[in-house]
Amino acid sequence: MGPLVVNEVISENTNLLLAFLIGIGFGLVLESSGFSSSRKLAGVFYGYDTVVLKVFFTAAITAMLGLLFMSLFGWINLDLVYINPAYIPSAIIGGIIMGAGFIIGGYCPGTSFCGASIGKVDALVFIGGLFLGVILFSETYGLWEKLYLAGFKGSPKLSESLGLSDGLLAFGVILAAIGMFYVAEWAEKKFPREEY
């Protein structure tokens, strides 16, 4: 039963080997979906190419549903799976800074490594910036500490916060995703671009 390493089905070293293989799968999917191109990625914010939205939300609902069913079948214990802790103010302000970084830089961290792997110089420079940004944050941690640790709410699920069952929330997210896919398909017809 999963998660394999938590339940000691596999060793810590096997886990790292599998991390490498899972990373290869991650890189293959990102690159073959076009996430190595910043102009394709940025397209979602102007409507001419919405691949980011489609891949991102299809992946989220696939994984969400898959994990819920695997838990139902007794294949994975979701109580042992890492749930990101919720620090509300830093999640919002961190997200705002990242959103600005996305529209200015055209990549996010995962996609920049993907772009760099096929030779995109702008992706490589983005990675340089990424390192600099992490160092800047760490070196000025004292200034951020209060905000970083504020508003801790444990590691709740959105379903718990809303008082819904996991399945009902997942169903709602699927409906929202389908709605967004419609808008995305409409936008690509409305704001087409031949060359980018």
Place this chain on the structure above:
Amino acid sequence: METTKKDNSRKYLNPYLGGVLLGLVLIAANYVAGRGLGASGAVKSVIVAATDVVAPAHVEKNAYYNEYKKQHPHPLKNWLVFQMAGVLVGGFLSGALWGRLKIKTEHSPKITSRKRLILAGTGGVLFGIGSQLGRGCTSGSALSGMAVLSLGGFITMAAIFGTAFALAYFFRKNWI
């Protein structure tokens, strides 16, 4: 001939199929390791490991590094570091398969390469800061967080995409 070659380099997977495959990779990560995918965490690991070699006293002194070092005595023997090494290999393989391996600075015809690189570097710095404050980036916090229905994941996702959409108008000349 030139056009056929060009067309092939722009051939991408159907995005919905790509999304399902990415979802399966994310399920595999949770099934194997009990955690999702990530990217910025690997950068942090490498920085802490490097700082620990160059200036170990500094790691002791800096609360942020020190906390991480305490939890991860060997910062490079880290799930995300191995996963990101895989991403480089996987991305390269896909690029080779589709004929997309090329040293190139991609930018809108309306801006110069130099301007594009300055913008890319600036975006990287912002993402570096934001991902530390937000405890994860688009992969680790938004995508992987949403997959396990985490409240934090949904908030980060909304903040990242909401901000990028809100600012898109002001940066349109860099892209369209």
